[in-house]
Amino acid sequence: MSPSRKFVASGLFGIVLGFAVLALASYVAVHAELQRRSAGAWLRHTIQVQSNLYQLYGLLQAAESGQRGFIITQDERYLDACTEATSKLPAILDELSDRVGDNPKQLQAIAEMRTLLGERLEIIDEVLADVRARRLEKAVQLIKSGRGKALMDRLRVIIHTMNESEENLLESRERDLNAAGGQFDAAVWALGGIIFALGAFSLLNAQKQMKAIETSRDSLKAAYDQLIGETTRREALESQLRQSQKLEAIGHLTGGIAHDFNNMLGVIVSSLHLLRRKLAGSDGQYAQLIDSAMDGADRAAAMVRRLLAFSRRQPLSPRPLDANKFVASISDMVRRALGEKIELETVLAGGLWTAKIDQHELESAIVNLAVNARDAMPNGGKLTIETANCYLDDAYATENQDLKPGQYVMIAVTDTGQGMSPEVISQAFDPFFTTKPSGKGTGLGLSQVHGFVKQSGGHVKIYSESGRGTCIKLYLPRFNHVGAPAVISATTPRPLDLPLGTPEEVVLLVEDDDTARRVTAQGVRELGYTVLEAENGRAAIDIIRQRADIALLLTDVVMPDMDGARLAREAVFRRHNLRVLFITGYTRNAIVHNGVLDPGVKLLTKPFTLEQLAIKMREILNGK
Incomplete structure (x- = not known):
């Protein structure tokens, strides 16, 4: 050839x-x-x-x-x-x-x-x-x-x-x-x-076709195994996504309900405080009835706060926190909540990082978990609160929705109680879901913990088996800036007398709900101030144009047409020395971003007492 x-x-x-x-x-x-x-x-x-x-x-x-x-x-x-x-x-x-x-x-x-x-x-x-x-x-x-x-x-x-x-x-x-x-x-x-x-x-002219076929077969088997694993992982992620979307939808619903309910509670609480003030020194039977009504209103307000915590709509004040000192400071409170049958042990890690969290809400979350653990141990047992440094990697973040990989401070609450089945764990964070008998719980404890930790940028995980106990881990974001974390007191002293104002101090009250505006205005007048009322932002701007002696703007946040944040900006633009106090039962993104109040914002959440209103107004008017 x-x-x-x-x-x-x-x-x-x-x-x-x-x-x-x-x-x-x-x-x-x-x-x-x-x-x-x-x-x-x-x-x-x-x-x-x-x-x-x-x-x-x-x-x-x-x-x-x-x-x-x-x-x-x-x-x-x-x-x-x-x-x-x-x-x-x-x-x-x-x-x-x-x-x-x-x-x-x-x-x-x-x-x-x-x-x-x-x-x-x-x-x-x-x-x-x-x-x-x-x-x-x-x-x-x-x-x-x-x-x-x-x-x-x-x-x-x-x-x-x-x-x-x-x-x-x-x-x-x-x-x-x-x-x-x-x-x-x-x-x-x-x-x-x-x-x-x-x-x-080139493929047709290859000299080693059999080896190529064997290699392709092995590759196909590996791809098939990978596909099966990916399918299983995707099904788990889809299940988590459905659960997250369900909780998000319920959160939007509960947030809207909480807003209207807080408005009604604000009217009730303010009216009761004014009535108590008017009837001071009269028949003790009236005071007892008012106290009973106030007790019911306080419990309703606590339920609304839990709804807002679940829906991630509560305003938070995160600060650097030493979790070891925090756990030590609340140990006595938790021990009293547990009772004598349950032993409490704390295991505090050395070299613990500083967390950044709202301490008051964290305290409420730990107490909620301790109460749930107590109810799961009716015959006694042991509760352990443990702290540790944790790093959640990309693989863990991929398996858990809404979680960013990184460094976290962990607080784990572990009991030796009855435990939970997988079906119960899947619904544990749903609001109003409870395994307790009727009348023994609202079903908002775990949902409040979940909403608060998620709003703070953290993560919650439940590990439990029926008959083997439960461990709930709270992963709190690490605070990397240099500074001395502190544990602040959970309670503030109650003043004996209300701080009052004078008729020369003019307060402009803006509230779109007629009943709430009328009752709040009556309370502010009771404190000694001169009150001007406006039903919306436009009316308030007209009053500010005409009156130069307004010392404080007291405005609702959620209003039609012009919300409280926009009203405050336009009002302060016209009166640079004007002080502003926001009142609301439901904070949207107007004054709260990423769950934290905007810098310099003064907020009073509904329902509030006459005492809280008096203290907040004087604090703002007397401040720089």
């Missing part, structure tokens, strides 16, 4: 031929891509020219509008837009002239436009000068002369003609771009076909 025939039979001829065709197709693809880029650049150039024309026309209109506004009102503020427009027009014309430097027809139009524009601006300046000099009749006569209108009409015609010319260029360049794109696509498809053919040819 001749060398040429051996070359063809070996298959190398086909490979060489294929690479030659591949090189040719690559050259065509590169050439088409260069054409496409060039066409795209010209297309963008045309769009920029049109943009300059639109901008030029807009500035002309702004200049005329500012002139008319000044002539009508003689208010210098209307000239800001006119001055800005006239200052920008020459630059826009120069930029436009540079862009169409390759188009003599467009350059001629710009030259005419520059002359007409100069004349129109001279007329505007002349009219403005006459108005400033109180020569209104002369200014009016100049406007009525029609010179300005004729110039503007001609300018519009020129701009319209230039724009039509650019539109024609745009269509032509779009066709060029599409044609180049078609050539590029065809070349890419040809490249793909050639590469595929070369691969197939």
Whole structure:
């Protein structure tokens, strides 16, 4: 066999031929891509020219509008837009002239436009000068002369003609771009076909087909095993996602209910406190009835707070916290909650990181977990509170929704009680779900813990087996900044007398609920202040315009049309020394972001007592 025939039979001829065709197709693809880029650049150039024309026309209109506004009102503020427009027009014309430097027809139009524009601006300046000099009749006569209108009409015609010319260029360049794109696509498809053919040819000429088949079989088995594992993991993630979406939906519902319920509770609590103040010193039977009503209102308010905690709508005040000192400080409180049958042990880790959390809410969460553990150990047992440093990696974060990998401070609460079944664990964080007998619990304890920790950027995990006990781990975000964490007191002393105001201190109360506004206003008057009332933000702004002696703005956050945050901004803009106190039963993102109050915001949550209102108002009015 001749060398040429051996070359063809070996298959190398086909490979060489294929690479030659591949090189040719690559050259065509590169050439088409260069054409496409060039066409795209010209297309963008045309769009920029049109943009300059639109901008030029807009500035002309702004200049005329500012002139008319000044002539009508003689208010210098209307000239800001006119001055800005006239200052920008020459630059826009120069930029436009540079862009169409390759188009003599467009350059001629710009030259005419520059002359007409100069004349129109001279007329505007002349009219403005006459108005400033109180020569209104002369200014009016100049406007009525029609010179300005004729110039503007001609300018519009020129701009319209230039724009039509650019539109024609745009269509032509779009066709060029599409044609180049078609050539590029065809070349890419040809490249793909050639590469595929070369691969197939090489595969058919492979000398070790059996080994390749065995390798493919092994790879397929591994892929199948990986697919089974991925399917199982995806099903688990989908289950978590459904649970998360269910809790989110219930959270939105409970948050809305809590808002309305807090408004009603605010009226009830305020009215009871006013009634108690009015009946001070009278028959003790009345005081007992009021106390009973207040007790019921307080329990209802506590339930609403738990609903807000679950729905992640409560305002938090996170601070650096030493978890070891915190656990030690609440041990006596937890021991009293557990009773004598249950042993309490604390295991505190050395070198514990600092956490950043709202201590009061964390204290409530630990007490809730301790009470649940006590109920799970009716015959006695052991409760352990443990602290530790933890790092939750990417793999763990992938398996748990809404969790960021990183460093956390863990507080684990472990009991030796009855434990939970997998079915109970899956519903444990649902609000109002409880395994306790009727009347023994609201079912909001764990849901409150879950909502609070999630809102704080942490994570909650339940480990439990029926008959083997339960361990609930709270992962709190680590605080990396340098500073001495502190454990603050959980209770504040109650003052003997209410701090009162004076009639010279004027308070503007803004509340869209008529009943709540009436009762709150009565309470503020009871404290000695002068009260002005407004049913919405617009009415409040009108009052602020008329009264310069308002010392404090007391406003609801959630209101129609204008919320409390926007009202506060506009009010302080008009009265820089005005103090603001927000009152609300449900905080949205107006003053709370990422679960934390905005800096400098003073907030009083509904329902509040007359004492709390008095203390907060005096704190704000006496502060810097």
